[in-house]
Amino acid sequence: MTSNTEIGGRSGQFPITRWSAILAARSKDPGERSRGLEAIAAAYWKPIYKYFRLRWGKSHEDAKDLTQEFFARVIEKEFLKSFDPAKARLRTFLRVCADRFLANEFKAAKRLKRGGGAQHVSLDFEATETELGRTKTSFSAAATPQAMDDFLEKEFIRSLFGLAVETLREFCASRGKQVHFQIFEAYDLLGEESNHAGYAELARKFGIATTDVTNYLAFARREFRRIALEKLREMTASDAEFRREARALLGVKPE
Amino acid sequence: MNWLSDDAVSRLQAASALPDLAGTRYRIIQRIGSGGMGAVYLAEDAVLERRVALKILDLPDASGELATRLLREAHILARLEHPGIVPVHDAGRLSDGRVFYTMKSVEGQRLDLLIVSVGALSDRLRVFQRICDAVAFAHARGILHRDLKPDNIMIGPFGEVLVMDWGIAKILHQPVDLARGSGEEGRAAVTCTVVKTEHGTILGTPGYMAPEQARGEVESLDERADIYSLGAILQFLLIGSAPTARPVAAIARKAMAEDPASRYASASQLGEDIARFLDGLPVTAYPENIFLKIARWGSRYQLAIVLVLTYLVLRAILLVWFRR
Numbered sequence: 001m002t003s004n005t006e007i008g009g010r011s012g013q014f015p016i017t018r019w020s021a022i023l024a025a026r027s028k029d030p031g032e033r034s035r036g037l038e039a040i041a042a043a044y045w046k047p048i049y050k051y052f053r054l055r056w057g058k059s060h061e062d063a064k065d066l067t068q069e070f071f072a073r074v075i076e077k078e079f080l081k082s083f084d085p086a087k088a089r090l091r092t093f094l095r096v097c098a099d100r101f102l103a104n105e106f107k108a109a110k111r112l113k114r115g116g117g118a119q120h121v122s123l124d125f126e127a128t129e130t131e132l133g134r135t136k137t138s139f140s141a142a143a144t145p146q147a148m149d150d151f152l153e154k155e156f157i158r159s160l161f162g163l164a165v166e167t168l169r170e171f172c173a174s175r176g177k178q179v180h181f182q183i184f185e186a187y188d189l190l191g192e193e194s195n196h197a198g199y200a201e202l203a204r205k206f207g208i209a210t211t212d213v214t215n216y217l218a219f220a221r222r223e224f225r226r227i228a229l230e231k232l233r234e235m236t237a238s239d240a241e242f243r244r245e246a247r248a249l250l251g252v253k254p255e
Numbered sequence: 256m257n258w259l260s261d262d263a264v265s266r267l268q269a270a271s272a273l274p275d276l277a278g279t280r281y282r283i284i285q286r287i288g289s290g291g292m293g294a295v296y297l298a299e300d301a302v303l304e305r306r307v308a309l310k311i312l313d314l315p316d317a318s319g320e321l322a323t324r325l326l327r328e329a330h331i332l333a334r335l336e337h338p339g340i341v342p343v344h345d346a347g348r349l350s351d352g353r354v355f356y357t358m359k360s361v362e363g364q365r366l367d368l369l370i371v372s373v374g375a376l377s378d379r380l381r382v383f384q385r386i387c388d389a390v391a392f393a394h395a396r397g398i399l400h401r402d403l404k405p406d407n408i409m410i411g412p413f414g415e416v417l418v419m420d421w422g423i424a425k426i427l428h429q430p431v432d433l434a435r436g437s438g439e440e441g442r443a444a445v446t447c448t449v450v451k452t453e454h455g456t457i458l459g460t461p462g463y464m465a466p467e468q469a470r471g472e473v474e475s476l477d478e479r480a481d482i483y484s485l486g487a488i489l490q491f492l493l494i495g496s497a498p499t500a501r502p503v504a505a506i507a508r509k510a511m512a513e514d515p516a517s518r519y520a521s522a523s524q525l526g527e528d529i530a531r532f533l534d535g536l537p538v539t540a541y542p543e544n545i546f547l548k549i550a551r552w553g554s555r556y557q558l559a560i561v562l563v564l565t566y567l568v569l570r571a572i573l574l575v576w577f578r579r
Binding site for chain 1: 259263264266267268270271272273275277313314316318350351
């Protein structure tokens, strides 16, 4: 049985009047502020849920409630007004807020009624719980802040890539390029490194030439990169931060 | 959506970082390095069937500043046609919007890694002379490197010496022939966008950076900042050398003088002092007393002295023999 709850905005539908959701979330315009916060919640709810489960050892039900409540608080209390991108990454800020929220405020918090927002997206906690079962990470009680930030970074990248994949799927479908997406999915998303499908196998499966497989894959990857970077840009407040975050997102290690 | 496994995330990261070369003449072979703003790939030029090094921005560049810098680097390399400077072949923009340029693929070793196998000081100094030649050429063309260090020097399989990574080079002035705006290079200079580094910005590598460069005195930097870096490279080359290399140590000290006015005025002068040392001549950076002069003279004319002494001894023996 799924027990989904709705909170936040629809991913991939952030109407960009400001390119940064962080700046939008701090806007004086309530509509823009709401859309900014929803975009942030859409990208960060999974990492925060997993963080509550792994770092704080909360049960599935408690972590669910905490995640809903936390993002409701982020939206209602405008936590992000005190966020300074020059001093910390958004992930670190949210982690510190989550820790503080858990320590001081949860006892007094009232649960947000499900479906209370104006715009909603389904938070699939059951699927996220299944993901968690596959996560190899575990925290000791003495986990350092750096280890926790690294965990959140890894989960944020997974979450943001997940949103980008969904947007790519919709993008390809809207242009009649479903095969492009399916090849991308088969080659880059599914299976382990050792057993994922090769070009020739995909060409046979889809009844196209091997060169078409590589061309379709190149198209999908190019669009995926564009979409992922667009989404990342929404999650940053300056060009410098965007570049710094892009290094982590693209796995670029400065030498 | 299916859960993205760690493998899938890694594949997506690698695929996103990889340049999209569709529609170009190049095919990626492998990634061979990365720097401050770009990654370098070994690629194949399918038209000319040769390997090239392809440098590309590996970061998003919303403002276009990084793209301008990378293209500027390509323009600078195009201006510097010299055997000691890696030649640029092509520059452009990929279908994913990223700017790239291709250059000669250098199969060699970095100076800092190679130096352990080059034991003789004279061999090291000959390498250093070629670095000075390349830097002097760049200075004559109005270009300051600003990041000279052993990691940025490549030694090719046939002993060729190449000064690499002109990413933070500064254009001091337009050389005369470029200023006239004639010829291919003239056109390149016209299209090259000037990127001004703000005063106070520190670019370079600690340990190899001139004091004025470390202080961010961008506006006043001139050739003598590179002379300092050359001195630091020379000092690096002296590691493990014999005490007889004191004149070379003095050359390095002069090149690395705190006051730019006390350094060599040009890379050519620095190279010439090294040449004088290799020829057994006095160097300008190392004043000699009479004993040092005799020692150097003796060392330079060792063979002739031995021959003359042998002749004199034999002659003396013969004289004594015939007078008996």
